[in-house]
Amino acid sequence: MRKRLLVLLAILISFSFVAASCGDDDDDASDTTTTAGGDMPETDVSVGLVFDTTGRGDQSFNDSAAAGVDRAVAELGVEFTEATPNADGSNRAELLQLAAEQHDIVLAVGFAFGDTLGPAATDNPDTHFVGVDTFVPDFENVLNLAFAEEQGSFLMGVVAALKSETNHVGFIGGVDMELIQKFEAGYVAGARAVSEDITIDIEYIAPEGDFTGFNAPDRAKEIAASMYDGGADVVYHAAGGSGLGMFQAAQDAGAWGIGVDSDQWALLPDLQDVILTSMLKPVDSGIFDAIATEVDGSFEGGFRTLDLTNGGIGYSTSGGHIDDIVDQIEEYAAQIAAGDIVVPTTPS
Amino acid sequence: MTATLPEQTPARGPSTMGVLHHAGARWALYAAFTVLLLSITQELATPSTDQLTSSGTASLAIRWAVPIMLAGLGGLWAERAGVINIGLEGMMVLGTWCGAYGAVIGDPWLGVLFGILGGAFGGLLHAVATVIFRVDHIVSGVAINLLAPGLTRFLADSIFSGYEGGSISQSPSVDDVGEFSIPLLSDLLEWFEERNWFFVSDATGLLGGLVSDVSWLTVVAYLCLPMTMFVLWRTTFGLRLRSCGEDPWAAETVGVNVLFHKFVAVIVSGALAGLSGAFIVIELTGIYKENQTNGRGFIGLATMIFGNWRPVGTALGALLFGFADALQLRDRTAVHALLLLAAIALGLLALRALRERKWVSSVLFVGFAALFATWYAVTDSVPSQLPQVTPHIMTLVVLVFAVRRLRMPAADGAIYSKGEGRH
Numbered sequence: 001m002r003k004r005l006l007v008l009l010a011i012l013i014s015f016s017f018v019a020a021s022c023g024d025d026d027d028d029a030s031d032t033t034t035t036a037g038g039d040m041p042e043t044d045v046s047v048g049l050v051f052d053t054t055g056r057g058d059q060s061f062n063d064s065a066a067a068g069v070d071r072a073v074a075e076l077g078v079e080f081t082e083a084t085p086n087a088d089g090s091n092r093a094e095l096l097q098l099a100a101e102q103h104d105i106v107l108a109v110g111f112a113f114g115d116t117l118g119p120a121a122t123d124n125p126d127t128h129f130v131g132v133d134t135f136v137p138d139f140e141n142v143l144n145l146a147f148a149e150e151q152g153s154f155l156m157g158v159v160a161a162l163k164s165e166t167n168h169v170g171f172i173g174g175v176d177m178e179l180i181q182k183f184e185a186g187y188v189a190g191a192r193a194v195s196e197d198i199t200i201d202i203e204y205i206a207p208e209g210d211f212t213g214f215n216a217p218d219r220a221k222e223i224a225a226s227m228y229d230g231g232a233d234v235v236y237h238a239a240g241g242s243g244l245g246m247f248q249a250a251q252d253a254g255a256w257g258i259g260v261d262s263d264q265w266a267l268l269p270d271l272q273d274v275i276l277t278s279m280l281k282p283v284d285s286g287i288f289d290a291i292a293t294e295v296d297g298s299f300e301g302g303f304r305t306l307d308l309t310n311g312g313i314g315y316s317t318s319g320g321h322i323d324d325i326v327d328q329i330e331e332y333a334a335q336i337a338a339g340d341i342v343v344p345t346t347p348s
Numbered sequence: 349m350t351a352t353l354p355e356q357t358p359a360r361g362p363s364t365m366g367v368l369h370h371a372g373a374r375w376a377l378y379a380a381f382t383v384l385l386l387s388i389t390q391e392l393a394t395p396s397t398d399q400l401t402s403s404g405t406a407s408l409a410i411r412w413a414v415p416i417m418l419a420g421l422g423g424l425w426a427e428r429a430g431v432i433n434i435g436l437e438g439m440m441v442l443g444t445w446c447g448a449y450g451a452v453i454g455d456p457w458l459g460v461l462f463g464i465l466g467g468a469f470g471g472l473l474h475a476v477a478t479v480i481f482r483v484d485h486i487v488s489g490v491a492i493n494l495l496a497p498g499l500t501r502f503l504a505d506s507i508f509s510g511y512e513g514g515s516i517s518q519s520p521s522v523d524d525v526g527e528f529s530i531p532l533l534s535d536l537l538e539w540f541e542e543r544n545w546f547f548v549s550d551a552t553g554l555l556g557g558l559v560s561d562v563s564w565l566t567v568v569a570y571l572c573l574p575m576t577m578f579v580l581w582r583t584t585f586g587l588r589l590r591s592c593g594e595d596p597w598a599a600e601t602v603g604v605n606v607l608f609h610k611f612v613a614v615i616v617s618g619a620l621a622g623l624s625g626a627f628i629v630i631e632l633t634g635i636y637k638e639n640q641t642n643g644r645g646f647i648g649l650a651t652m653i654f655g656n657w658r659p660v661g662t663a664l665g666a667l668l669f670g671f672a673d674a675l676q677l678r679d680r681t682a683v684h685a686l687l688l689l690a691a692i693a694l695g696l697l698a699l700r701a702l703r704e705r706k707w708v709s710s711v712l713f714v715g716f717a718a719l720f721a722t723w724y725a726v727t728d729s730v731p732s733q734l735p736q737v738t739p740h741i742m743t744l745v746v747l748v749f750a751v752r753r754l755r756m757p758a759a760d761g762a763i764y765s766k767g768e769g770r771h
Binding site: 053054055056057058059084086087088203212215216217218219221222223225226229241244245248267268270 | 517628639642674
């Protein structure tokens with residue numbers, strides 16, 4: 001009896017590992033590897049892309065990264081494979097090491113790679129790494145891409161305050177941590193710049209360290225519904241995949257939501273009526289540029305910050321909901337770019 | 349309300365109605381008392397909040413309690429038949445994926461059906477392993493919890509990735525099944541709620557949340573409660589099933605087909621967990637996302653334990669967690685007011701202990717009440733981490749305080765072999 005039990009258990013457990021690993025490796029060989037063809041320039045650069053949790057299809061941050069690589073595949077003819085960490089992100093380090101062993105340049109999408117990039121860069125000195133939102137100094141083979149999210153969020157605060165009829169807006173952060181507080185600080189400063197006495201609800205879905213906050217549309221939906229119930233009529237989210245819930249709540253309440261990272265108006269066709277605009281964090285062009293430097297041999301490690309002065313941050317006008325206030329937004333943008341307005345990076 | 353009767357063979361004859369009436373009145377009294385407690389807390393609370401008794405909080409609590417309650421009922425079915433089902437979480441995960449798949453290729457109700465079938469498949473695995481192959485129940489449950497996320501990830505990558513908006517970790521958006529309000533009644537209750545009268549507005553606010561914008565799927569989910577009560581406590585089948593959980597060897601000697609009853613119980617258990625998963629996808633989230641069950645299968649098991657393996661207790665436990673979840677999502681300051689509520693409730697418990705001359709308990713209760721009151725008085729808000737862990741702390745507290753009154757099915761988790769007698 002005992003023997004049969006053990007055999008069954010062994011089968012069950014090994015099956016679960018097989019299934020899990022199938023998912024992790026993302027069938028890379030079969031459907032995502034693309035090779036150069038036609039009249040594209042000859043290059044044998046191979047790119048490894050390791051997503052943040054959720055992966056391709058989050059209609060936000062990861063999709064923006066994917067768009068950059070897809071463009072590099074189409075325009076530069078590089079080869080690439082992609083991988084997505086499991087839900088709690090515990091296998092990031094392994095996926096990164098694996099990608100580093102197989103590719104010339106590896107893109108690590110998300111601040112959470114901050115801890116794992118260093119060791120991977122040490123183990124693979126000949127591989128180049130690009131970390132998005134990471135802070136890994138002192139490596140010649142690591143380029144950290146940073147974005148001035150506070151500047152883009154300032155403009156979103158301006159939009160929210162100008163569009164709010166109740167003089168009451170909201171902000172939903174995915175996880176209560178420094179990176180997301182940058183969004184909050186900029187947004188609040190922007191809203192206050194337009195209307196000093198505006199009411200701003202601020203909520204975070206999850207406390208620091210609990211990254212489920214970026215992947216919880218159900219919780220975002222209820223938090224947003226509560227804000228709309230309380231009188232807010234424009235809410236901005238910096239919560240990755242959770243943002244969907246905020247837009248659903250906006251639709252139920254007949255109010256506005258503001259998207260983040262990608263042009264969410266284009267990504268969520270069912271919710272276009274309530275997506276006022278999106279703060280654009282062009283991860284795609286940052287990644288594309290980095291791959292381009294790899295292809296022409298000019299890759300350099302260090303830091304690169306994309307902000308309003310170099311076109312590295314912006315907003316979308318899809319849907320035409322903010323056409324009437326673009327001039328005012330541009331005014332603020334010009335003042336920030338000129339240094340007349342200094343946007344805070346931490347909430348006051 | 350029938351399950352509040354002491355566990356016994358169903359009473360027949362005219363006395364039944366009288367007992368029912370009595371139990372119903374008692375529960376109404378409990379409910380009124382709870383509302384009164386909430387009203388008082390809300391009046392006293394600083395910083396002030398109106399979320400403790402708002403219709404928004406009530407309707408949110410009702411919805412967020414559903415997945416936990418269904419998981420708890422799932423656990424109840426299995427354990428009443430003597431099979432520990434720690435694989436509920438995995439069965440819920442199967443329910444989320446299958447529910448989303450059904451909703452994507454068809455309509456939301458097909459998703460509900462697929463979710464139930466997906467969970468039932470998990471239940472079938474568990475039943476085959478534990479009932480037929482006599483695998484240790486915990487081992488099989490853990491295996492299912494490991495298997496389900498891997499399987500769904502593989503399936504999501506091979507199927508959802510092909511859809512617009514889908515990926516390895518999520519499905520395209522899915523529609524919900526639609527909702528309804530009870531006309532007139534919901535307007536009337538809303539009118540009362542807006543008056544801000546002490547207690548009256550609070551009670552109508554909470555009631556209003558129960559009758560406005562109620563999803564049909566929520567109704568279906570709550571119907572599982574009376575159905576479980578009826579089938580397990582009012583039918584021959586249910587009596588036999590429960591006898592398998594109390595003493596399968598004795599049941600066998602009187603001709604009960606123990607294997608059959610355990611098998612059915614575990615599959616129903618999986619089906620309920622699957623419905624719970626489908627509910628999360630279709631009703632709460634509108635999309636399948638990896639890992640979205642978020643441990644609710646285990647919390648469901650906890651509610652079953654502190655509901656003392658009874659349906660109504662399980663549902664009340666789930667509502668408690670739903671309420672904590674709802675408050676945390678709607679208004680963090682309201683969570684601060686819960687400290688005051690805890691202090692008042694502990695004070696009342698202390699009074700009761702005094703009346704019963706239980707000196708040690710009363711001193712303990714007074715001490716804890718003072719602790720909560722002090723905490724409440726010296727702070728304006730609770731740390732942002734606290735609301736997140738509140739349900740887990742509440743589980744621990746209830747288990748610690750109630751553990752002596754709990755009675756699990758006598759042969760829960762026992763390995764039964766047909767015709768071989770006791771080991």
